[in-house]
Amino acid sequence: MVPGQRQIELFIYRFLDWLTAAIAWFCFFTYRKNLEDPSLVLGDSFSDPRLWQGLVIIPIGWLILYAIFDKYSDIYRFSRWATLKRTFAISLIGVILLFFTVLMDDDTFSYTTYINPFFRLLGLHFLFTAFVRMVYLTICKNRLKAGKVKYNTLIIGGDKNAVDLYNELQQKAYGKAHNFLGFLDSNGQSVNHMAQHIPLIGKLSDLALIIEEMNVEEVIIAIETSEHDKLKSILDTLYDFSDRLLVKIIPDMYDIMLGNVKLTHIYGAILIEVDQEIMPRWEHMLKRLIDVAASVIFMLLLSPLYIYTAIRVKLSSEGPILYSQARIGKNNQEFQILKFRSMNNNAEKDGPQLSHDEDPRITKWGKIMRKWRLDEIPQMYNVLIGEMSLVGPRPERQFYIDQIMEKAPHYKHLLKIRPGITSWGQVKYGYASNLDQMLDRLKYDIIYLENMSIGLDIKILFYTVLVLFQGKGK
Numbered sequence: 009m010v011p012g013q014r015q016i017e018l019f020i021y022r023f024l025d026w027l028t029a030a031i032a033w034f035c036f037f038t039y040r041k042n043l044e045d046p047s048l049v050l051g052d053s054f055s056d057p058r059l060w061q062g063l064v065i066i067p068i069g070w071l072i073l074y075a076i077f078d079k080y081s082d083i084y085r086f087s088r089w090a091t092l093k094r095t096f097a098i099s100l101i102g103v104i105l106l107f108f109t110v111l112m113d114d115d116t117f118s119y120t121t122y123i124n125p126f127f128r129l130l131g132l133h134f135l136f137t138a139f140v141r142m143v144y145l146t147i148c149k150n151r152l153k154a155g156k157v158k159y160n161t162l163i164i165g166g167d168k169n170a171v172d173l174y175n176e177l178q179q180k181a182y183g184k185a186h187n188f189l190g191f192l193d194s195n196g197q198s199v200n201h202m203a204q205h206i207p208l209i210g211k212l213s214d215l216a217l218i219i220e221e222m223n224v225e226e227v228i229i230a231i232e233t234s235e236h237d238k239l240k241s242i243l244d245t246l247y248d249f250s251d252r253l254l255v256k257i258i259p260d261m262y263d264i265m266l267g268n269v270k271l272t273h274i275y276g277a278i279l280i281e282v283d284q285e286i287m288p289r290w291e292h293m294l295k296r297l298i299d300v301a302a303s304v305i306f307m308l309l310l311s312p313l314y315i316y317t318a319i320r321v322k323l324s325s326e327g328p329i330l331y332s333q334a335r336i337g338k339n340n341q342e343f344q345i346l347k348f349r350s351m352n353n354n355a356e357k358d359g360p361q362l363s364h365d366e367d368p369r370i371t372k373w374g375k376i377m378r379k380w381r382l383d384e385i386p387q388m389y390n391v392l393i394g395e396m397s398l399v400g401p402r403p404e405r406q407f408y409i410d411q412i413m414e415k416a417p418h419y420k421h422l423l424k425i426r427p428g429i430t431s432w433g434q435v436k437y438g439y440a441s442n443l444d445q446m447l448d449r450l451k452y453d454i455i456y457l458e459n460m461s462i463g464l465d466i467k468i469l470f471y472t473v474l475v476l477f478q479g480k481g482k
Contacts, residue, residue, distance in 0.1 A: 014082055014157075017148070021083050024140050025074055029067040032133040037062060039128060066106070070133075073102050076290045084157055084185075085254065088145050092138055099134040155184030159225040159254075162218065163191040164242060166200035166208065169258055170230035173279075174205055189222050194231045194238060212238065215245050219253070228279070229257045243282070244418050255282040286425060287460045294462055295397065303392040310385070317348055317382050324373035327353030330386060335403035338426045343395040345403060346386040350374030360407045364441040378439070381476055387429050399465040400428025401453035404446070411443055412450065422453055425460070430472040432456045 037059050074080060077098050107126060151157050163170050170191060177183045190209035191202045200208055210218055218224065227246060231238060239257075246255050256279040287295070307314070321329045331349040334342050355361075355369040363370060370378070377383040390396040396403070401422040404412070412419045428434075433449030433456075440446045456464065 018083055026067045026071055028136040028140050029070040030063050032136045033062050033066050035132050036129045070102055073098060084148050084152055086145055088142060095138050096134055103130045152185045153181050158185055158187040160223055161186040161188050161226045162224045163228050163230055165194045165230035166191050166198045166202040167232050169232055171201045173230045173258055194235055219249055226254045247421055291462055299391050299397050302398055303388040306388050320373050321348050324371045325352055336406055336409055337395055337403055340423050346389055348377060348383045350377050350383045362441055384429055397426040397428045399430055399468050400426050401431050402434055403427035412446055416447055416450055421457055432468055435471045435475055
């Protein structure tokens, strides 16, 4: 099946969500009308304009809620059990929102009788939605088992692990869902027994090119235990295709004991599915909402500080008050970062230079600003327009990114998210004075990337404030 057909089936899935939300609301509305007047018949509900208003607005609201909290992606990848749990959680959230926004002022219900209608609406919506979803996903799973839906699959590795996995997959219920394009030689010295089953189509150095040219949709890493030193570089390459690839790895006993292997398909092969999603969609939206709200509030409340700092910069030395510099942000997009100028004008006339504690280019007022991070506060504007976030890895110049990438290619992962005014690395190191400090700071930024959450952002902001009050900006 071509990806376009899967998009059609995803549209059907969304349409069914809309339909079940509408049916659930209609049933609940009829129940509510019956509470108003038990003598009413079913047809009387159709004359009430509130029914039609609800049937237009409320199902759309449910679709928006699903788009935020659910996974509207390839339905053939869905686990029915995980979908059922998400459906209940979202149904609960949605019904709570409905009661607080639509039904709390309803004269039909008294404060002592809200519980019964609440659970009726929750039951109606969840049962209708869950039943239709399970039926539709079961149909999709059966198509997957029958081989009517196939994913272009690439195996990395050609020795015993790869052969054993291939044979196991061929015997499993979902084995027909793989269209094996071939395998990659993982070390250049293998006997490559996999060539007896599927063709050898290249080496690890060809991985990115093969993914692009052959429209690979799933990659299974089946290298030998002795080759695990290659795993990092493989994942670095695959990370560039995180929006389109499903990546799986053969676990060893160490992974199993640590609990890294999560069972999603009873009859599936034992594989670790690499979740390359940085944050759930709803957390991304909440993070952006916090950024916008905080930047507006900060600029309004601290406008006297902006004015005072600007005056001091102007009096400190000749040159502009604000200093802008090209930095690299999310998805390798260049933007102009804003700062209050803390150095003498034309401080980089001889080319890019990192600052240090005794840097003669820094003005007297500039040292005070850097100590309290006052030079950074104009970046609230960068946050407001979406170029930066409150928390995220510090953006660097392309000149230094090129140097970092030579020693730490995984730096490119940081370019998947918005850079920040502060970060864990920034709290630990402040301004980096040399390339080694940049690399040390990178370790903390990578850990942040792997554990991104609103809670972690709040912790980093707390420690940033603590550093500022202690005057340890550098």
